Amino acid sequence: MSVAGKEKEHVKAGLWEEAGAEAYLVGSSCGACGEIFFPKKESGFCPHCQHKSLADARLSGEGTISTFTVVCQQPGGGFYKGPVPYAYGVVRLPEGVNVQTLFTGCEPEKIKVGLKARLVIEELFEEDGSIIDTYKFAPVL
Amino acid sequence: MKSEAKTREVLIAGIGSNRWGYYPERDSFELAAEAIIKALEDAEIEWKDVQAAFCGSVYQGTGSGHQAIQEVGLTGIPVVNIENACSSGASAFRLAYQAVASGLYDIVLAVGFEKMPKGPIPSTAFRPWQLKMGFNVQPANYALETREYMEQYGATEEDFALITVKNRRNGALNQNARFQKPVTLEEVMNSRMVATPLRLFHCCPLADGAAGFILCSENKVKSKSKAVTVASAVLASGVYGEEFYQCGMVGSAKFHPEEGIVEMSARQAYEIAGYGPEDMDVIQVYDSMASAELWDIERLGFCERGEAPRLLREGVFDLRGRIPANTDGGLIAKGHPLGATGCGQIYEIALQLRGHAGPRQVEGARTGLCHAMGAGPNSSVTILKK
Numbered sequence: 274m275s276v277a278g279k280e281k282e283h284v285k286a287g288l289w290e291e292a293g294a295e296a297y298l299v300g301s302s303c304g305a306c307g308e309i310f311f312p313k314k315e316s317g318f319c320p321h322c323q324h325k326s327l328a329d330a331r332l333s334g335e336g337t338i339s340t341f342t343v344v345c346q347q348p349g350g351g352f353y354k355g356p357v358p359y360a361y362g363v364v365r366l367p368e369g370v371n372v373q374t375l376f377t378g379c380e381p382e383k384i385k386v387g388l389k390a391r392l393v394i395e396e397l398f399e400e401d402g403s404i405i406d407t408y409k410f411a412p413v414l
Numbered sequence: 415m416k417s418e419a420k421t422r423e424v425l426i427a428g429i430g431s432n433r434w435g436y437y438p439e440r441d442s443f444e445l446a447a448e449a450i451i452k453a454l455e456d457a458e459i460e461w462k463d464v465q466a467a468f469c470g471s472v473y474q475g476t477g478s479g480h481q482a483i484q485e486v487g488l489t490g491i492p493v494v495n496i497e498n499a500c501s502s503g504a505s506a507f508r509l510a511y512q513a514v515a516s517g518l519y520d521i522v523l524a525v526g527f528e529k530m531p532k533g534p535i536p537s538t539a540f541r542p543w544q545l546k547m548g549f550n551v552q553p554a555n556y557a558l559e560t561r562e563y564m565e566q567y568g569a570t571e572e573d574f575a576l577i578t579v580k581n582r583r584n585g586a587l588n589q590n591a592r593f594q595k596p597v598t599l600e601e602v603m604n605s606r607m608v609a610t611p612l613r614l615f616h617c618c619p620l621a622d623g624a625a626g627f628i629l630c631s632e633n634k635v636k637s638k639s640k641a642v643t644v645a646s647a648v649l650a651s652g653v654y655g656e657e658f659y660q661c662g663m664v665g666s667a668k669f670h671p672e673e674g675i676v677e678m679s680a681r682q683a684y685e686i687a688g689y690g691p692e693d694m695d696v697i698q699v700y701d702s703m704a705s706a707e708l709w710d711i712e713r714l715g716f717c718e719r720g721e722a723p724r725l726l727r728e729g730v731f732d733l734r735g736r737i738p739a740n741t742d743g744g745l746i747a748k749g750h751p752l753g754a755t756g757c758g759q760i761y762e763i764a765l766q767l768r769g770h771a772g773p774r775q776v777e778g779a780r781t782g783l784c785h786a787m788g789a790g791p792n793s794s795v796t797i798l799k800k
Contacts, residue, residue, distance in 0.1 A: 285543035308668055321654055321669055340565075342557035343610040344548065353548035361549060362558060363657075363664055371657075371664035375547060381610075386565050397546065407547060 378411030428457025434623030446482035446527035470506030471753030499788030504756030525626030528751030554609035555659035567720030585747020592749035621749020625757035645687035698759035759784035
């Protein structure tokens, strides 16, 4: 898919699906023990109960922030090409799974533990003429 | 999980270290060789009598331990390289200990060493997409844990800053520390923010350095007065459901374990050694960030969860306190050569138990504990006694 002549790519294939205007994260749920994983497990094997009993799971789009940090320096290695400072942390989804995520859509100082946050799909950064998209969560202020 | 097999007592006969610092003109194998030769001299044991070598490092590449052994002498013995992130040194020590305890060998070498890598650091602790997302900033990952600790127990940035002040004060008494000048609380609190709430002076600096040991069975020890006994050496490499942000792992919401790897490795180490936390005279804990020292002290069983900041302010963890912690300055003052750190902690405990820690000496120290973490995840606990 391309936008204004640029190719768009997911930061990793299969992290989310887009169904019309809605996007949802794709995880795995275990039919034997009920555990939920994000990202999904390619192997279909549950590392909690060791049964080969995983199925794809559509995850909910709003959760609660359980921890966060605002990063004030460029990460080493040159892999991350987004803006600095940037915020990331963990959101707990109501079905019982923690998701590590970037935060977006508000000033970093406004982020607090306990706030709700909603899934968005947006640009991570541009690389070699392609736009790399990713999932993020936007705190609800 | 203790095996029924009989094991015999293992002693540290010799210890060696260099001053950790920044040595752009020295290669990692030169740093390692220096520590090995010092350990041999300290043990008064000939290199030809050493039967195996266990070498811990993280970023030094293929055959890095072999490079160091080439400088000491190739004698046909097995040389194995161990990489367990920041637990590499402790893991190398543990394998060396097991090699003698099992009766397989009488005299072995364990060495940990590291040289700060230049340029992009290959980081397979994280998946490639996590690297692109910017999740691989270790101070930021510790900051996530720190935020949780603050929310749960009310700890403050100043509590963490006081750890830095304590460790830099101790480091000023350690000739092998990278930084040998104290810092004030104001300097720490005014240092630049790295990843909220952690500031530059809350974070340990990297360093180049090495530390090594000759371990042997009781009948091979030359100097009984210097020998220190290994009471236990334990490694727990992750339990299902426990978060470990330093390698991109979130906790399980549904199946979070009751006992995490720090508690587990400590419990096993105490059980095997026949001790409890109350028996430890001196401890070296993993202060890669100042905040981590506080919750690790708690998780190792030295006080209730959330209590460490109050005890810190009461002086309990000072050199002259009831539970002297990071008497050598910790990672914060020494620096953190990843593969060497676990060995550096053991080095300090050995020095303390010998009574050779000079101005840092904890009077009458007869038992000591070291704890190191590492992306993996890993938690290693080593208990020594005299």
